[in-house]
Amino acid sequence: MEKKQNINLKLKVWRQKNAQAKGEFKEYDAKEVSPDASFLEMLDAVNEDLIKSGDQPITFDHDCREGICGSCGFMINGEAHGPQKGTTVCQLHMRHFKNGEHLTIEPWRAAAMPITKDLMCDRSALDRIITSGGYVSVNTGNARDANNIPIPKPDADEAFLSAACIGCGACVASCKNASAALFTSAKISHLALLPQGQVERKQRALDMVAQMDAEGFGSCTSTGACEAACPKEISLINIAKMNREFLRASVLKKEEVGGGDMA
Amino acid sequence: MKDFLKSSVGRKYIMGLTGLVWVGFLFAHMAPNMLILFSAELYNAYTYSVTANKILLYAVEAILLSSLVIHVLMAILLTRQNRVARGAQYAVSANGEKAVSWGSRYMAAQGSAILAFIILHLITFKYGTYYETTVNGVVMRDMHRLVVEVFQSPAYVAWYFICLGLMVFHVSHGAASVFQSFGILERKLQGGIKKFAWVYAIVIVTGFLSQPVYVFLFHK
Numbered sequence A: 001m002e003k004k005q006n007i008n009l010k011l012k013v014w015r016q017k018n019a020q021a022k023g024e025f026k027e028y029d030a031k032e033v034s035p036d037a038s039f040l041e042m043l044d045a046v047n048e049d050l051i052k053s054g055d056q057p058i059t060f061d062h063d064c065r066e067g068i069c070g071s072c073g074f075m076i077n078g079e080a081h082g083p084q085k086g087t088t089v090c091q092l093h094m095r096h097f098k099n100g101e102h103l104t105i106e107p108w109r110a111a112a113m114p115i116t117k118d119l120m121c122d123r124s125a126l127d128r129i130i131t132s133g134g135y136v137s138v139n140t141g142n143a144r145d146a147n148n149i150p151i152p153k154p155d156a157d158e159a160f161l162s163a164a165c166i167g168c169g170a171c172v173a174s175c176k177n178a179s180a181a182l183f184t185s186a187k188i189s190h191l192a193l194l195p196q197g198q199v200e201r202k203q204r205a206l207d208m209v210a211q212m213d214a215e216g217f218g219s220c221t222s223t224g225a226c227e228a229a230c231p232k233e234i235s236l237i238n239i240a241k242m243n244r245e246f247l248r249a250s251v252l253k254k255e256e257v258g259g260g261d262m263a
Numbered sequence B: 001m002k003d004f005l006k007s008s009v010g011r012k013y014i015m016g017l018t019g020l021v022w023v024g025f026l027f028a029h030m031a032p033n034m035l036i037l038f039s040a041e042l043y044n045a046y047t048y049s050v051t052a053n054k055i056l057l058y059a060v061e062a063i064l065l066s067s068l069v070i071h072v073l074m075a076i077l078l079t080r081q082n083r084v085a086r087g088a089q090y091a092v093s094a095n096g097e098k099a100v101s102w103g104s105r106y107m108a109a110q111g112s113a114i115l116a117f118i119i120l121h122l123i124t125f126k127y128g129t130y131y132e133t134t135v136n137g138v139v140m141r142d143m144h145r146l147v148v149e150v151f152q153s154p155a156y157v158a159w160y161f162i163c164l165g166l167m168v169f170h171v172s173h174g175a176a177s178v179f180q181s182f183g184i185l186e187r188k189l190q191g192g193i194k195k196f197a198w199v200y201a202i203v204i205v206t207g208f209l210s211q212p213v214y215v216f217l218f219h220k
């Protein structure tokens, strides 16, 4: 097979010392980048050069580098996780870029997800939304047989699609309102579809939406920026479901007697 | 209920409900006004008939006005919250497959133009010069004469084109988005609803625009 040519890129990267610092763009050359490298591997090479010349390497979040953990993510030319749909930036390969291209690389920006350093931001607000209700309360013990609880195939499929969210925050980052509606709704729909999720269904919808608002995320204008940016291609349908669940819970919910809220 | 109205999701229900009132009104307003293409008498008779029953008229006006006021106040509230939530803007905005539609991005700007339009529209017509005419022995307002006068001005017609052009985007995005906000969207309906909203918006605006164009070209 013919070997593809290495490419050179001009990078404009957001550098910010810490949460308080002002931050600015700095320019770097990425030389002799293999088209087989991932975007993060390209940055690794740039960082090695920076370290060798005594500079601070560019900080970015990452962990699995397999597109499954949700750690990585930043904007490349205004696109969350870069130009390729349905892909995390760790799974984005350099063959999608042309020799000599200029790339502007910025961290996620949202008031509720403040930048901590360079391309890294604090996404614990998303964790707090999950903590507020994105779970089912069950007693622990041995894993049960998977077929104990029958679930209709279409529901199981739909729930799986929603459960695919990896919590990367690209949806918030790409939304003009910095709305976390896609993220929050994916969990609300996922659990509302399954029998295990029924007990806490109403309380979950109320609590998760309340937490999402309390964290200072914006509201949904149905622009669809989130769906387009999402590496797991979570559908806007989830937001419609969340709104429905929230309305239903607001109408049906009686005062909680006992239960989880008392603790 | 209070919690519902204060939540971001609840506010979208209100935004959608008040918007829908106007989406419906637009059709009810546009369709009968097409009479202007056919006859001055019919046009005036129609105007007379809708303004004759004062109780009904005031009831409809009250619904429209309160919907508009709530829609606009809610729009200001949400837009401001959303700006705060966004915080900093990006240096570059997406323009590839991950970009968003123009209509959805500038709802607030389109809305502001529509608001200006509605106010000027009411001043020009509802509160404009009161001409009288007699149709079949009944004395009534000669709305036709006023409309024909106003649409002689190329500037007024151009203003119509700009604002109603923006309304295509507002209504086509809004009328689709409302299904999303209300949670009645299903996966298999997604594409269809978007198309329906576009067709609806284009039909409304084409209908409205045909009126000044007709008057401008064929009257005096």
Ligand code: HEM
Pocket (backbone or CB within 6 Å): A219, A220, A221, A222, B012, B013, B015, B016, B017, B018, B019, B020, B022, B023, B026, B071, B072, B075, B076, B078, B079, B107, B108, B110, B111, B112, B113, B114, B115, B170, B171, B173, B174, B175, B177, B178, B179, B181, B182
């Ligand atoms: C003919 C008049 C109007 C109609 C038919 C209309 C219709 C709609 C509809 C159906 C929506 C969608 C609501 C949703 O997503 O659930 C909407 C959203 C919106 N409207 Fe209007 N509207 C009108 C006038 C205005 C005015 C005068 C303003 C502001 C000054 C305005 C500002 C907005 C904004 C900012 C949104 C987006 C809110 C959001 O999604 O966050 N609209 N409109």
Ligand code: SF4
Pocket (backbone or CB within 6 Å): A164, A165, A166, A167, A168, A169, A170, A171, A172, A182, A183, A186, A226, A229, A230, A231, A232, A233, A234
């Ligand atoms: S919905 Fe998509 S973009 Fe948002 S956090 Fe989950 S995986 Fe990331």
Ligand code: FES
Pocket (backbone or CB within 6 Å): A061, A062, A063, A064, A065, A066, A067, A068, A069, A070, A071, A072, A073, A088, A089, A090, A091
């Ligand atoms: S590093 Fe885990 S998804 Fe990218």
